[in-house]
Amino acid sequence: MFEIIKDQVQNIKKIVVVTGAGISQESGIPTFRGKDGLWRNHDAMKLATIDAFYDNPELVWTWYNERRANIFAAKPNPGHKAIAELEKYAQVSVLTQNIDGLHQKAGSTEVLELHGSIIKIKCSVCDYKEEITSEFSEIPPICKCGNILRPDVVWFGESLPQDVWQKAMILANQCDLMIIVGTSLVVSPANTLPIYAKQSHTTLIEINPEITEMSSEMDLVVRDTGANSLPELVSLFKQN
Structure with a gap:
């Protein structure tokens, strides 16, 4: 499934994961x-x-x-847990549009909540x-x-917290691998994060059961859920 990065794994030091509501859907949200x-x-x-x-x-x-x-x-599903586990192999930053806190519950240590927090x-x-x-x-x-x-x-028509957004843009520009999971990429400005990464020649992987606005721009598209596919990505890192 992730053969495209098999030879790159050892050189991947910084991973940015951009997540949307789809990753939490399997947790019942x-x-x-x-x-x-x-x-x-x-x-x-x-x-x-x-x-x-x-x-x-x-x-x-x-x-x-x-x-x-x-x-x-709700509890973190295997997708959330796999993202947290990736921290064993690289520096991982999660840029999430979700307000549910499930990434933190799963153990991710650097989570930027682009749209705030419901708690x-x-x-x-x-x-x-x-x-x-x-x-x-x-x-x-x-x-x-x-x-x-x-x-x-953050409600419709409101700006993202500027300190969070500025940091998100920097991380997107500096990562070696960007994984976009469970987001339709229609909400601005979060949908521009893959563009920043692409400008830096970052490898882009989209994980989503459905076609999105930017599917054609991705280096690899996985038509599956994060819960099903992300553990396999972790296994690839374990092997190297």
Whole structure:
């Protein structure tokens, strides 16, 4: 399956893994765009924009609380675990669009959460931020400054945290191998990360059961899930 890099393995020192909702789907977390996606029964524009939040913060918070309960019950699958295991053989950086924390649960040590984290909150006005440790007694929760708290995630129309994005671009430019797993590559600016890597003549591997926007640009396309295929990639490193 990964024969294209068999002769390169010993020279691969820096790996960047770009992940999307597809890798977590096998852990029981629905994707947004698949046939059973999260948006199927909801209007995304009523749930994931700052305007929607101010229009109906109780609805948005209720939905995120339900998502959080689902995520907390989920466990890393063999795809997450394989990515963590790759750290035995190279420097591995995970650039994820997911907000579920499963890469960290699997043992990955360098995870850049491009779209934030569902277990973190921040004030909609002041600089207050923290992790959620328990359920809120009131919805929506209120900050000490008197304004509404919100999930610390990136909503449609919002910019990515600039410090995280700058580091992600640097890592994409400097890696020897980029593996893109379970992302449709339609969400900007995360979908530009393979372009940065390609400009540096990095080997690009896409793992996705479906064709994506950039499949034709890849050096290798694996039409399978991360849970099925990534353990085989780890085996290739073990052999060298």
